[in-house]
Amino acid sequence: MASEKPTRRGFLEIILGGGTLATLGAIFYPIIRYIIPPAGGEAKLSQLKLQFTRADIEAEPKKAKYFKYGRELGIIYLTEQGELMALAATCTHLDCTVQHRPDLGIIWCSCHNGRYDMTGKNISGPPPRPLEPFIVKQDGDVIFVSREEA
């Protein structure tokens, strides 16, 4: 039925449809670009100097303190052997914040009873992956944390 010959109606439909699409594009393109948040101004960290000392961590009842590494939350804690270790503090299951349980000798997520060993390896409960470790260096009283260079 449809003839191959271009018709006035067909031409108008293309102009109208194209115009409508172009208008919607011109409206929604800036809106979508606007909604996407700009990347944060924080530079990539190579190393972070903590604002507290080993003594401050020892004074904590749970023998642990939290720190911000860029936009990431980290936890630094004292093991039974008296060693300082640091891990990403965001549970790999559903993004709760993990805590140090010196009484159990584990890193524990209270939201769904997720358990990690002291090196951050997931050992029981729902967490699918281990917690990423930080490298901890001490220079006298000052503690530095950093990520392993790729």
Add this chain to the structure above:
Amino acid sequence: METETKDRQPTLSDRTYGWVNERFKLDALVEYMSGKVVPVHGHSAFYYMGGISLFLFIVQVITGILLLMYYRPGADSAYESVRFIVSEVEFGWLIRSIHSWSANLMILAVFLHMFTVYFTYAYRKPRELTWLTGIGLLGLALLFGFSGYLLPWNELAFFATRVGTGMAGAIPVFGKDILIVMRGGEEVTGATIGRFFGLHVAILPGLFTVLLAAHLIFIQRQGISEPLDWHALPESDKKHQKFFPSFLLRDLLVWLIVLNVIAVLAVLFPDGIGVVHWPLGVKADPFAPPPAVIRPEWYFMFAFQALKMLPAHILFIEGELFGILVFTVGGVVWTLVPFLDRGRAGDRSRYFMAFGWLVLAFIIVMTVVGYVVE
């Protein structure tokens, strides 16, 4: 091939309509709506002013929601977040510019809408409540403008708000209390931002939506007002066009043109132009002296200028108080005009026309004087 299937079985849209119709009786509504007509005459262009105001309000809602994504109220964050929007967020400058342009154009459209309604006697019976809700919407639009102006927490906003809320303090007896409630304290501070923010993004939109719904339902229920001289015309001489789709399509075309006008203005003049401008400028500093020229928004200029020109004392009361009293009386008369103008349909009433022109002339003259006289 397409026509063949159409004859045999209903299309998807037919079936969707059928599904909804079966449950909500759409047919009755469609029949009612299809009977709606719009008068066609020399001043038909006036009928678009309300629609333009509505469209600009929709633009305000959409751009307002977008600005809310990054705006943070508070003395320590408001200015910084607006600066972030216009300098860091992609197209943030455009969204803020459209919000500001559309706000100003909306006030202008609302004023034009109101005066065209007034001068064509469209407020008369049976449209008294449409007029009243319209006046309410105008008041809310002005409050939107006043409260939104403070939110960037820049120098201009700070001093304009101080002067504006200070005027409320001149009201007798309750003035001081009103001022403290408006400012959230004795002075314009971060607490004021919190109040104005809540007003601007929650209370006013809520009230506005309710009044707007009533306004639109009244119009749909009563139909569009006919011009005065149509009352003497025989039915056969009256020209109409259907609301659906003829008028609606024209309305949409006007909206598209308005959107393009806003887009051009926002891109060419992102900070506004002339006396209608909103540069972000420097952050508000309560301890700094005000800038040399401190002016209200153009739509408050006539009131600002009139109050400024009054002598310190008139008869036995303060000049400013006298001015506020006159404005209050004028506003009450203007609001109640459908009830005061007892002229019958088809009759002109000289007094109310004279009053209308007087008000319009007063607003225009005072606005011009406000900008010309330093």
